[in-house]
Amino acid sequence: xxxxxRFFAAIALAVMIVPGFSQPRVERDKILLPNGWSLTPAxxxxxxxxLPLNLxxxxxxxxxxxxxxxxxxxxxxxxxxxxxxxADSIVIAKSWYGLAFSSNDRYLYASGGHDNVVxxxxxxxxxxxxxxxxxxxxxxxxxxxxxxxxxDDKTSNQLFVVTREDSSLYIxxxxxxxxxxxxxxxxxxxxxxxSPDRKKLxxxxxxxxxxxxxxVAAQKITASIATGNHxxxxxxSKNGKLLYVANANDNSVSVIHTxxxxxxxTLNAALYPNAPSGSTSNGVALSADGxxLYVANAxxxxLAVFDVSVPSKSVSKGFIPVGWYPTNVKVAGxxxxxxxxxxxxxxxxxxxxxxxxxxxxxxxxxxxxxxPAQVQYIAGLFRGTLSFINTPAPAxxxxxxxxxxxxxxxxxDRELTxxxxxxxxxxxxxxxxxxxxHVFYVIKENRTYDQVLGDVTRGxxxxxxxxxxxxxxxxxxxxxxxxxxxxxxxxxxEVSADGHxxxxxAYATDYLEKTWPSSYGGRGGTYGGxxxxxxxxxxxxxxxxxxxxxxxxxxxxxxxxxxxxxxxxVLKGRFAPGYTGYDLGVADTTRFRQWKHDFDSLVAAxxxxxxxxxRFGNDHTEGMRAGRKTPFAHVADNDLAVGMFxxxxxxxxxxxxxxxxxxEDDAQNGPDHVDAHRSTAYVISxxxxxxxVDHTMYSTSGxxxxxxxxxxxxxxxxxxxxxxxxxxxxxxxxxxxxFDHVPATINLLERNPAQGKLAVWSEQFDWxxxxxxxxxxxxxxxxxxxxxxxxxxxxRAAFLKFPEKKKKADDDD
Numbered sequence: 001x002x003x004x005x006r007f008f009a010a011i012a013l014a015v016m017i018v019p020g021f022s023q024p025r026v027e028r029d030k031i032l033l034p035n036g037w038s039l040t041p042a043x044x045x046x047x048x049x050x051l052p053l054n055l056x057x058x059x060x061x062x063x064x065x066x067x068x069x070x071x072x073x074x075x076x077x078x079x080x081x082x083x084x085x086x087a088d089s090i091v092i093a094k095s096w097y098g099l100a101f102s103s104n105d106r107y108l109y110a111s112g113g114h115d116n117v118v119x120x121x122x123x124x125x126x127x128x129x130x131x132x133x134x135x136x137x138x139x140x141x142x143x144x145x146x147x148x149x150x151x152d153d154k155t156s157n158q159l160f161v162v163t164r165e166d167s168s169l170y171i172x173x174x175x176x177x178x179x180x181x182x183x184x185x186x187x188x189x190x191x192x193x194x195s196p197d198r199k200k201l202x203x204x205x206x207x208x209x210x211x212x213x214x215x216v217a218a219q220k221i222t223a224s225i226a227t228g229n230h231x232x233x234x235x236x237s238k239n240g241k242l243l244y245v246a247n248a249n250d251n252s253v254s255v256i257h258t259x260x261x262x263x264x265x266t267l268n269a270a271l272y273p274n275a276p277s278g279s280t281s282n283g284v285a286l287s288a289d290g291x292x293l294y295v296a297n298a299x300x301x302x303l304a305v306f307d308v309s310v311p312s313k314s315v316s317k318g319f320i321p322v323g324w325y326p327t328n329v330k331v332a333g334x335x336x337x338x339x340x341x342x343x344x345x346x347x348x349x350x351x352x353x354x355x356x357x358x359x360x361x362x363x364x365x366x367x368x369x370x371x372p373a374q375v376q377y378i379a380g381l382f383r384g385t386l387s388f389i390n391t392p393a394p395a396x397x398x399x400x401x402x403x404x405x406x407x408x409x410x411x412x413d414r415e416l417t418x419x420x421x422x423x424x425x426x427x428x429x430x431x432x433x434x435x436x437x438h439v440f441y442v443i444k445e446n447r448t449y450d451q452v453l454g455d456v457t458r459g460x461x462x463x464x465x466x467x468x469x470x471x472x473x474x475x476x477x478x479x480x481x482x483x484x485x486x487x488x489x490x491x492x493x494e495v496s497a498d499g500h501x502x503x504x505x506a507y508a509t510d511y512l513e514k515t516w517p518s519s520y521g522g523r524g525g526t527y528g529g530x531x532x533x534x535x536x537x538x539x540x541x542x543x544x545x546x547x548x549x550x551x552x553x554x555x556x557x558x559x560x561x562x563x564x565x566x567x568x569x570v571l572k573g574r575f576a577p578g579y580t581g582y583d584l585g586v587a588d589t590t591r592f593r594q595w596k597h598d599f600d601s602l603v604a605a606x607x608x609x610x611x612x613x614x615r616f617g618n619d620h621t622e623g624m625r626a627g628r629k630t631p632f633a634h635v636a637d638n639d640l641a642v643g644m645f646x647x648x649x650x651x652x653x654x655x656x657x658x659x660x661x662x663x664e665d666d667a668q669n670g671p672d673h674v675d676a677h678r679s680t681a682y683v684i685s686x687x688x689x690x691x692x693v694d695h696t697m698y699s700t701s702g703x704x705x706x707x708x709x710x711x712x713x714x715x716x717x718x719x720x721x722x723x724x725x726x727x728x729x730x731x732x733x734x735x736x737x738x739f740d741h742v743p744a745t746i747n748l749l750e751r752n753p754a755q756g757k758l759a760v761w762s763e764q765f766d767w768x769x770x771x772x773x774x775x776x777x778x779x780x781x782x783x784x785x786x787x788x789x790x791x792x793x794x795x796r797a798a799f800l801k802f803p804e805k806k807k808k809a810d811d812d813d
Contacts (some may be wrong), residue, residue, distance in 0.1 A: 033324065036723060038406070039301055040403045043390070047384075048339065050071065050074065051342075054067045055099075061333060063087070064330070065078055093112075098161065100149055106123055108120070112133070115139050116138065120134070158216075164189065166184075167184060167185045170182050185203060190233070193234045210225060225261050226263070228249070229250045231254065232510065235284045235293075246281040246283060248281055250277075252270075265314060267295070267314055270297070271319065273412070278300070280300070283296030283298075286308075300718075301324055302408075303329060305397065317394075319401045323340025323385050337387065338387040339385075416429060419724055421727065425730045426709050430708075435687065440612045446496065450678075453487070468631075471746070472635050474744075475643025479643075484692040486694055491699070499529070500529050504560065543704065548570055554609045555576065555613075556571055557613065574609075588642075623781035630751065632750065633748050646739045661703050662682040668779075670779060701717075701719040701723035702724050705724075
């Protein structure tokens with residue numbers, strides 16, 4: 001029996017022979033996430049702030065500190081580990097990851113993010129008070145970006161800080177708070193950690209795939225050790241001989257012998273051997289006796305547990321289910337502590353948020369930057385939690401492991417065999433034939449389902465939330481009427497920064513997930529996505545890299561192309577140079593004509609690629625910006641371009657063997673009565689069912705999986721491998737009837753008023769890049785400009801499944 005089979009057999013045996021653990025509390029209330037994955041978090045949970053990234057334990061073991069680094073209010077939390085409650089929480093203007101207690105626990109050092117400082121707080125009676133700061137340089141836009149840090153107040157009396165933007169190590173004198181030295185690291189750094197004897201500093205170079213060793217006495221780098229992709233969190237054994245660094249893009253942990261500076265072992269933290277990217281291993285911690293290693297897998301929503309008692313011969317012990325996107329794990333005595341970055345789902349809220357009062361309405365719509373705390377913007381919605389989990393006995397760990405596998409829709413089998421039916425144009429097996437030879441994949445910008453299709457009576461819509469109904473979007477309404485209506489489709493992303501990477505790669509790296517909230521919160525930092533920064537790109541690339549590996553021809557129009565330049569090497573020579581990228585000053589109908597000219601030449605030359613990616617993004621709109629096109633005009637122009645595009649293809653020579661897929665890269669803050677991730681999606685082909693409604697729960701990754709199966713490509717990541725393909729939309733019996741587009745019913749040149757409060761408010765922001773305008777503000781502007789009333793907040797659903805309650809609660813602790 002192979003190791004994987006033995007592991008599953010052990011789980012099954014434990015569940016059978018320990019009936020008291022067969023239905024523990026941890027498995028009772030399963031939460032289904034919008035992306036199709038589920039949660040059954042173990043332990044008890046303490047609410048934290050927005051996106052907790054780092055967790056450190058005081059030297060006494062009585063306190064823990066957490067830094068919350070999300071889009072909304074950023075805070076530092078001090079947690080009493082004995083009482084399991086928050087002792088203090090203070091606002092910090094800007095922060096990111098770095099945290100360390102002083103040796104006597106009298107001070108807490110915290111990264112100030114793009115303020116380019118480290119703040120030192122005094123701890124008195126379990127409360128924090130700012131004492132002073134260590135300044136690395138001027139604030140953003142000066143590109144420094146403080147990240148991880150460590151402090152030695154016993155031997156060298158120094159503070160060590162690494163940075164993300166200028167990729168450097170800064171060393172401060174603790175007494176004078178002056179910079180002693182600055183050393184370049186070659187790429188973005190994540191964190192640094194001193195050895196137990198404080199003679200060496202280990203630095204994980206996030207963007208460089210390496211661990212650097214800094215000799216504290218010699219004041220220089222003495223070794224560079226190759227690790228996996230995106231090394232981040234570090235932990236070191238008590239004797240200092242073994243170091244563990246998590247590699248987020250490789251689902252792994254590198255085990256390094258610190259005497260020889262060699263990787264002696266690589267631990268695969270994924271649930272299956274040779275799994276593609278998608279586990280996102282980003283936290284590591286050792287048990288008190290140093291024999292057990294816990295690895296936080298952010299995108300698998302679990303901890304991987306390893307027996308590391310024998311160096312270079314570690315053994316997997318199982319998994320523990322935790323919350324959504326665990327970012328850090330630490331051990332305090334027999335307690336396992338986990339920060340869940342996105343908390344416990346977006347939680348059901350069927351009656352909407354509490355009504356805002358008149359004063360708050362005035363603030364929200366008069367341009368005041370202050371935001372009422374209860375307003376639910378997707379970027380700041382997911383409040384993190386701290387889980388307290390007692391160290392599980394083997395039988396309990398087996399049940400936990402069983403729960404993790406049940407929560408995870410990904411498996412190795414699903415990489416090559418998908419859900420479907422025989423004879424369907426969407427094959428079930430990778431490489432099987434499909435009558436569809438050409439795929440067109442269209443990306444639009446930032447709309448929820450209810451905003452556009454909420455007025456379609458056949459679907460699950462709320463017409464009261466519909467801003468751009470049939471009068472504004474007649475073509476998209478005709479498409480869902482003539483072909484198939486999808487009213488249960490969810491984007492995998494929160495915003496455009498990760499949305500385009502999800503849309504093109506079925507994954508967003510830990511870099512993107514952890515940095516876009518600061519940028520979107522106006523705290524500095526760059527956009528990162530769409531190929532802007534190499535570190536933000538998926539390890540194995542995007543759909544185009546995947547197509548090139550599988551000998552599938554492709555061409556892109558505007559997607560990952562900016563000002564006529566490809567952002568990725570794979571796109572060089574494979575994009576239309578005459579196609580305009582993101583520019584709200586250029587109509588999408590103009591883009592249609594640019595595409596049409598290029599398409600005609602390719603068809604004439606018999607050179608049409610198998611995969612075409614194309615961007616129609618003007619449904620983003622410019623709000624009520626003075627003198628610019630109105631939101632209605634922008635969305636109607638986008639709708640007409642989509643209609644003309646579908647019309648032209650349906651009357652072209654390749655119609656009989658093509659399929660068109662259209663989605664929004666993200667849904668952001670538009671109101672939707674089901675969930676803020678629910679969005680519009682359209683599927684058009686002779687092989688798509690006519691006048692149908694499909695209520696199946698689909699996702700961005702599911703659309704990519706469908707495209708891959710049609711074109712004979714395996715999935716790229718665990719997410720598209722796990723996602724349900726859109727096979728229920730298709731039929732083996734084609735209908736070649738062409739689509740006739742509908743002319744716009746409103747003036748496409750209609751302009752916003754040149755004056756007024758909303759125009760003045762709109763002019764405060766940058767509209768040249770998608771999502772440069774704070775989307776919470778943007779949604780308010782749109783709604784007020786169109787409806788003249790305060791905007792409703794979106795409703796969030798947790799997709800909860802409620803099994804029958806038992807009379808007595810099980811105890812999983």
